Amino acid sequence: MVNCLLCNRSLTKKLTISEIVFPGPIREQVVCKVCFQKFDRYSSKDVCRGCGRENEGELCADCQRWQQQYGWYLSHRPLFHYNQAMKEFMQQYKFQGQYHLRAVFQQSLQTVINQMDYDLLIPIPVTNHTMRTRGFNQVTGLLENIRYTELIKHREKQKVAQSKKDRQSRLKAKQPFFLNKRISLQGQQIVLVDDVYTTGRTLYHAAELCYQNGCKRVQSLSLAR
Template sequence: MKCNYCKQTITRNLTMKEIFLPKKILSEQLCSRCAKKFQLLEKKESCQGCQRQTKKAYCNDCLRWQQLYPNYDFHHEALFSYNQAMQEWFEEYKFKGNYQLRYSFVSFLQSYFKQKKEFIVIPLPISKERMNVRGFNQVEGLLGAAGITYQPYLVRFADGVSQVTKTRNERLQLTQPFELTKEGQKAVSNQNILLVDDIYTTGRTIFHGAQVILENHPAKLYTFSLAR
């Protein structure tokens, strides 16, 4: 079998599970060399709000979000640091359209979401214009590859330039681009919701999505991203 990312042949002894699922593992493995490039986030000495590495209880960004959303008990989790290797991976997956890479972190995502079975998973959407250009929603791709059930209750009614091109201040000033479907408005009420994005930077996109969900009174609302 070959590495899902670098395509080099992986040589190791297969487990019994892998022997009986040969087609599945061909597209869902990273070689040890590639896996080492991606840095798992530490929960020690991290912000209680967004998991940024800090010795303070809350980073400056989360203190700002607490002022803007005083009634929201914000809790975000991520798996990986958005380091150079992860930036390059997202460039290949998200912007160059290598959709096969959605399988790269299957085992990590499955392990995380196994602990969130009582949550309704809602991915952040992309606009119709972005979908026409890219051809896929990168968040839904990751969830689907890992076999995670999700509900498309959020829709994006506003298009815009990719946030990669925006400064930090420009990202924070973005206006609300999301709304819940009618089905979603009923479905999230009094339920545990897990809002999922691919990358957490300033938190602006996540909080826009959270805002429209909070208006419909979920029991809990947590957020998650692959990278932070």
């Protein structure tokens, strides 16, 4: 018997007509409908071209500021709103270290990533300190069934965790990343993946590094925003 990873109710798998007619790999359900419905998906219509924010017109004020600062803006796609359910999920998965919860959104991410056109999928790294204390990178956990390249590393350990900094000090932060291997990124199309998009600061640092190393295009994706 398989139980919902979030509420522990038992999951009874009913085959759909198409699964009976076209038997193939059955998509494994890990969360019940009631739990999954608490997560609020982003719409893909009428969103900011930069950050995916809804009802913002072409390019929101924040993304216009990034464009002024860098001369380009990141084409970012968030999957779910950072609502109460997502907040609780992050609390359990990331901060309480319940690594088995990585399975909750693997399928959602995989579906979106499969539709994207890119050469390299690069997860945002965690600091060495986080790796030692948490024991895992919450981003690569979400990407378990997908081929990715851990090309970006943290330059040094940060004394204050990102989530504890206020918006201003986060926006002013210096480039925290460097490229792990001497791989030519010349002409490559890259998708960066992070768990949460907050101000965009982290992803812009990573994207800047990619562009400085010759990338043609950098897009990004986050589970939540």
